[in-house]
Amino acid sequence: MPTADVSDLLIIDDDASFAESIAGLARTEGFAPRMATTVAQAREALRVGSDVLLLDIQLPDGSGIDLLAEIDPALHRRVAVITGYPTVETAARAVSGPVSDYFVKPFDPMSFVALLRESRRVSRNVEVPGAEPIPGVVAASAAMREPTRLARALAATEAALLLTGETGAGKDVFARAIHAMSGRSGAFVRLDCGSMSHAQLVERLFGSRRGEGQGASDVFAEASGGTLFLDEVPELPAALQSALLRRIENADELEHMDVRIIAATRLDPRVALGEGRLREDLYFRIAEVPIAIPPLRQRDEDVLLLARRFVDVFNLRYDLEKRLSPQSARALRRHPWPGNVRELRNAVHRAYLLAAGDELVMHLETTRMPPPLEMGDTLAFTLGTPWAEIERRMLIKALEHCGNDKTAAARLLGVSVRTVHNHLARMKQREHS
């Protein structure tokens, strides 16, 4: 089982033999490797940070070079590109991105070992010892003790876990940490039930090839031997929740598929059950053990640790040596963080980029002042504005902001596409009447 002293390696390569061997070599150097073999899998895998990212240029469904623009340098500390067919063009594109190393196959294994050792040396210098109880999760607060204990204890079991917590609290990172600790060799596959159309959900959950049986291209087949992460399950329409339950049971009992289910919701499951947004039978199937991830405002000790971690990550990325000012540390502790870890990371990044000198000065109170006028991507409401009117104007603004893309607007608002369509239909109905 990985410990706080384990570093993360993400291998994106379609050559299974090479990936297995490089993963084994990395394990001997104290790394916990994760693997992705396609561009699609890589996009999911890139959402969780790594100490070293090894990216092959030639992948079966696209070019690894195209992924470079999607790599968040704040999440991935060191990016190395590998290629079996080097060209001047790919080398130039690679080094213009966040790439620090470029390997041409076949390369000397010891040069890769040297990269791993250098990466660990740097990591040790910037990390807070003992502050990462599970991979990728920085936590030293009392509030995080129980969820991280449960994650460690249950990672290697088959228990279906339901992660609950506010938006931005880190449910996705938590799910990936559990998968990383599980020892499961299959992929981690994430399905965001709140951001897809009904047809897309049907296709992803049940496969697209009618008449050829289920599982042809569905998420269960992709997650075989691995973990299927069902994010925002209560956003699924009721009929699909029922079908999902049957699919889970069939995969388990009839198809004998080895798929570990981790689900998540930002809602209180009791409220979701009471309001009929979550079917009781599905809830009992996916929530053998619920794990509540606390909001950042309940993790006092973690705010500063996380902020320092983000500063360290940005220092590595930008090759600078900035630090938090003492005033900023106080401001960070006072702030309520309604957007949780995601808001904290963005706030640190903003302050980092705007800092004139070596010290980051956080003006959190100022950034939380409501805008006096409605403009750009802001909305202003007078106290007493009816709720329906607030929803209507928010939806219109979101659609304007997203170029009338309803899926993007739904994602922005944190609701399902179905909810957006329902609201629009109601608005049209009201206009006609």
Next chain:
Amino acid sequence: MDAREREWMHDLRNAANAVGISVTLGRRLVADGDHVRALEALDRAEVALIRIRDLLRGSAHGSAEPPRES
């Protein structure tokens, strides 16, 4: 170099790389006393060597072509 030659070269580089990494891993695992994993690593090296043999044989029989010397 045409597309077929490029693919041949890419596959050959991949296989050669897999041999090198697998043998290095195997040596380390033997030193650590983990003979089961060491054998797995050596199996992967052997499979990669067979890939190299097939690539070279394929080119000799005209089913794939090595790149011409430039």
